[in-house]
Structure formats: structure tokens, C-alpha cells
Amino acid sequence: MLYAEVAINTVVEQTYHYHIPEKLEHRLLKGHLVRVSFGTAMQPGIVVDIHDALPPDIADIQTKPILALLDPDPVMTVMHIELGFWLAKRYLAPVGQCLWLMLPPGITGSSSVEITLLDHEADPGGSVQAQIVSLLREHGDMSRKQLEKLMKRKRISSALSALEESGVIEQDAVLAPPTARPKTVRTARLLIMPDQIAAGQRVSSGQWRIINLLARFPYPLDASLIYEVTGASSSTLKALEDRGFVARGERIAYRDSLADRDFIPTERLELTQEQVRVWDVVRDALNEARKPILTRHQIKSAISPGTAKAVRQKGTAFLLHGVTGSGKTEIYLHAIEHVLAQARQAIFLVPEIALTPQTIQRVAARFPDQVAVVHGSLSTGERYDTWRRARNGEINVVVGTRSALFTPLPDIGLIILDEEHDPSYKHAPPFNPPYYDARAVAERIVQLNDATLILGSATPAMETFYRAQHNEIGYLHLPSRIMGHRNRVQLQAERIGQVTRYKAAEGSAMTIDLPPVQVVDMREELKGGNRGMFSRALQEGLQTVVENGQQAILLLNRRGTASYVFCRDCGYTVECSRCDAPMTYHQADELLHCHRCGYQTMPPTRCPNCGSDRIRYFGAGTQQVEAELSRTFPDIRVIRWDADTAMQPDMHEEILARFVQQEADVMVGTQMIAKGLDLPLVTLVGVVSADPGLALPDFRADERAFQLLTQVAGRAGRGILGGKVIIQTYQPQHPSIAYAAQHDYTGFYAHELLNRRELGYPPFRRMARILVQSTHPVNVQREAERIADELNHRIAKLDLSDTTIIGPAPCFYTRIDKHYRWHILIRSQDPTVLLRGLRLREGIYVDMDVQDVL
DNA sequence: AGCACGCCGACT
């Protein structure tokens, strides 16, 4: 007898064994999606292994059978199964949940229990049973969930089993069919050649147009195409079918989010000598890692039982440290091209699809028809189709956000994480576990697949740079900004009559220094009598930009702050009733918004506390900056880019496109404008206020601030016009500001590393966070204290001298959407030792390698 | 996740 070890998608930690029925005996493979009975429910499961005997500890139990195969092809490879187990161990999450990361939503339907009334005349004793029977008589058969709802109670199992026992009802656990299905489109083909149609037969002009079109193609055409080309309608096509001239059919069509977009194919660019040195190292690694090319048959047999051990543990990881504009993307594109030539696939991760349209454009244009985009806002159908195409080996490059890592590509040769320092690479509550870090997962995939990882950034995460310094990963450096080919730059400069600041680099490329940064001390501005939002320097800078027809970016670092409403007499501030956070005034709808939960309310005209009518709006939002700009420079055209103006994902691209096309002189925005944009006409970047975000109780606050300022500073002067950066602050000596002003990454790194070492923070120890949430303030605190007690007890018992606990304490955001929040932070070489097997109730989340502790 | 089992207070 053969047994399948199955992982089920619930919060159980273990796997379960089922015997393989005869009809599946030689068909069942690792990675197959199956239907099994689990407890009383019907559940989907993944076959993670196949054994010829049960493990000794359960040798004498009665196993249930594998009931059905839900997909004829394995839904994941052995590599993906192994990755799932690794995720479960590292992030302390149920293995089923980890494996389900690799599957598209909707691949299985939901599990339920259907109840059928067999004896309509039955009159059972017991009020609960009688009630159930009368409800079934009244409403007809239904699911157990519906019945519980109608009964307004949960405890009906004993009554149900009694009814089933006496033959009154039947309970049937079912697994619904998948909600995601292949999409089919109608097609038509010609059965008869035009010249075979007899002269006497009456054929309308619409029918002739269809016949002539179809006659030109020896295969079926999509009906939609036929209608579009001929102008005929479906009734015309139907008429042709009825006359036997045409056969209609259907084909499976892939839903593709890139399908309706045109990309102009581009060629590879010539590398500078600096890039060549980097590329040589990457290419050698790719060649070193290259496995023999597998045929489709070999790939299939690699996922069959018994050959699992073939997975090698190798792979190479690099940090590609390059300032903005240093040509990192061209290295990525060269590497992708190289692995595609090896018949392997590549994954290219970006922080957010909506904020990096230019990057996606470049990848899609370089590899036409080989790229798919994977991210959270795809429809279920698009995700499902992309997933199937990937599994079938029809996609070579996946571009996407962190979840794209789990696309079931058969032979991953390269993973790129662009802007690797970005916090969005960490999956964290309130999402579902596992709370993985895409950087660590990518490294694991690369090991399992004998592939290559490139982590790219101008401002690498402390942990990443530390690892590069200690030779745990390779270090590649691109210190110069490239402005383009010498001849092209020269021509452009002559055309606009500008003396360039370019320097001839080695070879034919030209480079340019990073823009000068001026730090303005706003305390001095106040002393000088300037109480406005813009310093004199920034005003002059904006004036110059307007006069010369150039462009500027104004950044507001609002992390952890907002403009709020307060009473001048008693100091009362309007707070969200569900989050206890100050509410933000929005000019557009004249309402107060809560940025945590989205709650909206009317601003008060009188103070609810003291009755005063001296209500004031305080603090600067993007709207206020916009208003102040228009006041100071009446003719200036301003465009605002923030979460409010870009409500839908595609709005980002539109706003950006309008700015690129010079429909505005100044763009005002928050963090998002600092991401990977290439805006050659921007000659001035102003940071209106660098201070918010510096004082946050988060050990990464300084790092984040430095990264943001450095990134946004890199936006200036990318064209031949040059540029400058002005940072306004009340603490000009702050390391995050001072080092950013010097474009001094290593200086900041060295400074910050001392802090981290002193406090035992990452990269010296790993940090985990236990987050406790509840709608009851007393419960959260009590639960957090209970967990902390248990952890301290365990530390003593296990003698974990390197493990320290911070808290329990209320989180910085003490309440979000009615939930009070407390947390416990754990610093340790390996927090999983302490946290393994910890009992977690509802509302408790373990976040390993936590990125954000607010 | 469900569901059973088991121990406690509050009802006919």
C-alpha cells in the first residue's frame, strides 16, 4: 500500500497521511492537489511526499483514502514544497498556509457541509431537532453555515448527529468547485471555400465579408476579431453556421494584464566600463550556477516520487549598490537575457507596481511577449491564468510585488529585488501568515534552485550591507551616475544652449555628480521673521524653476504625522473614535479623515470640549503645500501625488505621465514620489519638512529617514540641466539629514551600526514582534502580560542568555480600527528557539524579522 | 478552521 503525506490549508502544524486508492496508485505525484476528508470536513490538500509505509508513530491507525485528484498536473514543484516547509519553520506558521502561498486564489472552492432532509414527515423529539426539521421544511436543504445562521446559534452538531442517526437528515461534507476557471472565447472557421458556394445561393454582404476573411486563415479566428474586422454581428455568424458554411467553436484564452498595452521593443544598451566590471561578475555567477538544461520530460520526472533529492543547495547572492541613475536596471536586464538564453526563468521584484511603471515598461519592452506581471490587484481570473501559464513554462519573466516570488516557474535561474531596502518586501499583519521577508525567501529559492540573486539599491538595508561587508553575500558597486552617451549628451546640450556639467567617464559614456544638497535650518528662518512654509532658499529655487520653464518636486515626509484640527483655547484635538488617532482635514471634501481606518466625519465648528469657536487647522499636508504654493506663485501649475489623488492603482501612472509631459511645474507628494522615477526635467527637489518620522519609536526610524532623503535627493538633476536639493529641517545636525546631504551612505551606515551594536538590534541579533490586538483594552494588556510572563519563564528555563524581551507595551499606534494594540519585542540570535510551540489565540501575531514596530 | 469533550453557572 502506498501512502500520501498531505498538507491541509488550515492552522494545523502537521501533515497527515492518507492511503492511495488503486485507481490513483501510479498517477499520484508530489505536488498534486487532492481532495481528502479531514475531521468532518472535506478539504483540499497538497501531496508533499509519497511513502510505501506509514511512519511508526501512526503505524496502527486507520487511514482515510485520497478521494480525488483536483488537477491532473502537479500544482507545485518539489522545490516549492521544500520552500513551504522552510517558510513554516522560519516564520513559525502552519505548513498548509505556507504552501498555499504558491497557489492562486480560487483554485479550490470552499469547504462546507450540506444538509438534506430525507424524512419530510418526521416529528423528532427535542425542541432543537424539531426546529431544525421545520426550518429545512420551510427553506429547503441548505448548508450547515446557513442553518446555524437561521437557528441563531452555533451548537447544533449534537442535534444534527441525532437527526442523522435516526435517518431524518443526511450530512454531506463537500468541496465546492474552483471559483477560478479558464476563460473561453468563441471562435469560428470556414468549412467550405468561397468558390464552392454555388452561384444560386443567396449570401448577404455581411456573410461574404466573414467568408472572405476566414478563407485567408487556415485556422479558427476569434469571433470578437471577426466582428471587429467585418462589422458583422453574431447573428450573421450564426446564420453561416446554420447553413453549414462555418463551424463555431471555442478556445481557452489567457487573461493577461499586459495584453492591451503596447511596448516598443528595445535593444540592450552598451555598458560603461564600470557596469562591465559588475556585469562580468554577475555573468560568471550565472554561468557557474547553470544547471544542465532540462527537457519538459525531465522536469516532469523531477517532480515524480523518488527523485526529490536531486535539488542542490547552492546559489549566489549579490548586493548591487548603485546610486540613483548608476545603471542598475541595465545590469538586471543583461542578467535576465542571460538566464533566458540558458532556458531558465527570472523573477523581477519591485516594491509597488503602481509606483514603478517606468521599470516595468523597460522590462516588458526588452523581452516582448515573455513577461507577465503579478501583484495584488490582479483579478482572480488574471492571477489564475498567469499562474497556469507559468506552470506550463509559457512565461519566462515574472515582474511583480513580493507575492510574485511564489509563481510556480519550473526552473528559476535568477531573482532580482530592486530597491531591496523597501519595507514593502516584508509581509506583515494584518495580512495572513506566514509573515515572510521576500529577501530571505528569495535567497532560499536561489539556494534550492542553484540560481542567482541580485539585491539592488542606492541605500541598502543595514542588514544587507552588513552581510556584504562580512562576505556573506557578494558586493557589487556602481558609484557613478550615467547621463548617457557622450555624443547624445553633447548634442542635447548644444540644442538648448547649456554648458553641461558632465564629465567624460571611461569610454564613450558621460557621468555627473550627485546634486548639491542645501540644508536649511528652519529655526533661523523663524528668527529672520519668515513664518511661512517655504524658506527663502526654497522660494528662490522655485522662482528660478518657474522662470526657466523647468520642474520641481516637493516632498513631505509625513510618516507618523498629519495635519489635524485643534481648539486654540483648550487644546482639544479631534481624534478618530475607533483608532484614538488625530484625524486629518481634507480640503477636497471638507471632511476629517482617519488615515488608519478610513473613518470620515464633519469637522466641528465649535470645540466639543469647551464650546469655543476658535477651531484651527494645524500641520502641513500636501493640500496645504499646494495652497501655499499657489499663494506664493500665482501662475505655478501644481500636481499632487499622494494616496488621495491616486485613488486607483492606474491613477499613479496617469499623474506621473502628466508631470512628465510638463502639464505641471511642481509635483507635491509624500514618500511615493521618492521611488524609482526618472524625471530629467526636474532641477529642484525640496523637502518641505524632514523632521516628522525622525522621532518615531522605531529602531529603523533613522534608517528610513536617511533612505527617503537620499532617494528623493537622487531625483534632482538627472537631466543635462543639472539640479539641486533643499532640505528644510529644525534639526540640521541629525545624522539622517547630515549624511543624506553629503550623499554619504557608508558614513551613515557606520554611524547607525554603532547604535545597533550597542542596543543589540539587527543586524547583530534578529528581532521578532508579538502583536496583541483586541477591541477590549483590558484584555489586550492582560494577554500581552501573560505572554511576556511565559516568555520570561521560558528564557529562564531554556537558559537563553542572548535573548532579551522589550515590553509588553502599547504600540505607537495604540488603537487601529477599534482594536487596541500591545506588543512584545524579542531580540535574539534566533527568536524561533524561544517562540516555537507558543500557543497563539485569536488576535495574536508573531512577526519574525519585523520591519515596522509602530 | 471545525468539532468533541469537559467543566462551570443559570435556567425550566
Place this chain on the structure above:
DNA sequence: GTCGGCGTGCTC
């Protein structure tokens, strides 16, 4: 005395 609350442990 039973009904129903929920804390605890198990599902191959």
C-alpha cells in the same frame, strides 16, 4: 437536573 457558556485538544 439539563442547557449552553467556552477553554483545550485533535483531526491521518
